[in-house]
Each structure stands twice: as structure tokens, then as C-alpha cells.
Amino acid sequence: MSGRTFFALLFLLLLFLFAWLNWGEIAKPTPLSLGLTRVEAPLGLVLVVALAVVSLLYLIFTIGLETAALLEVRRYARELLHYKKLAEDAEQSRYTELRRFLEAELGRLAESEKEEIRALEAQLEEMLEKHSNTLAAYIGELEDQILRLFRSEEQKGGGAG
Template sequence: MNARTLFTLFVLLLLTLFAWLNWGEITKPTSLSLGLTRVEAPLGLVLVVALALLSLLYLIFTVGLETAALLEIRRYARELLHYKKLAEEAEQSRYTELRRFLEAELKRLEEVEKEEIRALEARVEETLERHGNTLAAYIGELEDQLLRLLGQGGDKG
């Protein structure tokens, strides 16, 4: 219980104790005016009953307010849960979309990489062939020069 409820209960307990201690005076009849007529009734008892009725009305009003507040809180909690689900679904959808985009981008990059590797292999083969041809030409020249040198040396001997 909170402090306000405890304080209210304490005050009601004090009023009840006061009424119990002074019950004889509360129930003593007296002449009361109702505006158009006069009646004999105990003034204290009339006031205690009025206080009890007002307290009961206040209690009913307070319970009604608390119930309405709890129902509203419950409705807000349901709405919040619904919006949380929607947000999670949207986030999951974004993750799925991002995953698809990244997979497509990776595939595209793989294709680009394969093309670049093919182009590089073709250039390497072309360069190797060109250097091979150049090397073969140099070897051919060296053989010719060796044969000439050997042919010249064989003519002298």
C-alpha cells in the first residue's frame, strides 16, 4: 500500500474511534430543521451517516478511476506490443532485404573478379607467347651465329 492509502485508513480509524467513544452524545435526539418542517433526530448520527455515505461515494469514485486507468494502461500495453511486433517485422524485412542485396553484390563482384582473372590470364599468355617468340628468335640467332662461327673455324683447319 502507498502512503496516501495508509493515511486515509488512519484518519478513518481515528474517526471511527471518535464516534465509538462519543456514541452516547451522537445518538442523543435533538430538534432539527429541514427547511419547511422540524424533526426530532440525533444530529451526530445524521452527520456520521452523511460522512459514511460521502466516504462510500468517494471510495466508489476512486475505484472507478483506478479501474479506468488500469483498463487504459492495458489497452496501451496491447497497442505497444502490436507496434513492437510491427517494428520487429519491419526490421526483419530490412535484414532480409539487406542480405539479398549483399548476396547479389557479392555475386556481381565474383563475376567481375572472374572476368578480370580471365583478362589477366589472357594478357599473361599473350605476354608469355610474345616473350617465347622473342626468346626463340634470339636462340635462332645464336644458333646461326654459332653455326657460322663453327663453319668458319672448320674451314680454317
């Protein structure tokens, strides 16, 4: 309960107490002028009722204002939650997009690495083949030299013996 509502209720309570304590004087009939006519009515009662009606109207107006403010705060809270959800979704989609980008990049890097490995393997095979050919040529040359050496030894040994 707000301070205004509390003071309005306190004022109504004090007004009721005042009317109860002075009921005899308030209820005493008095001639009253209504502009075009005159009536006999208790002036105190008319004034107390008018004051009570105005006070009740003020109380109803205050409660209406507080209710409207509360409803507006709830609406703002719902909007805030909605915008928070939108922001979280946007952030999540950015994370998802970043993840996809990184996965694509890593996939490209892995494919590039595989291609480089294949190229290096091809170069290695080519170098091995060259070196094998060179080694085979050297072995062939050595065999030829060994065979010539054996032949020359046989000729030397065969001619002397």
C-alpha cells in the same frame, strides 16, 4: 497505497472512534424536518451515516481512479513494448538489408576480380606466346648461323684437305 487513500482510511477510523465514544448522544432521538414532513430520528446518527457514506464514496472513487491509472499505465507499457519490438524489427531488417547489399557487393567485386585475373592471364599467355615465338625465331636464326658456320668450316676444312 497512496497518501489520499491512507488519509481517507484514517479519517474513517477517527470518525468510527468518535461515534463509538459519543454513541449515547448520537443515538438520542430528535425531531427532524424533511421539508414536507417531520420525523423523529437521531440527528447525530443521520449525520454520521451521511458522512460515512460520503467518505466511502470518496474512497471508492479514489480506488477507481488509481485502478484506472494503473490499467492505463499497463496499456502504455504494452504499447511501448509493441513499439520497441517494431523498432527492433525495423533495425533488424535494416541490418539484414545491409548484409545482403554487402554480400552482393562483395560478390560483384569477387567476380570483377576473377574477370581481371582472367584478362591478366590472357595477356600473360599472349605475351608468353609472343616471346616464345620471338625466342623460337632467335633459336632458329642461331641454328641457321651455326649450320652456316659448320658448313663454312667444312668447306674450308674439306677444300684444304
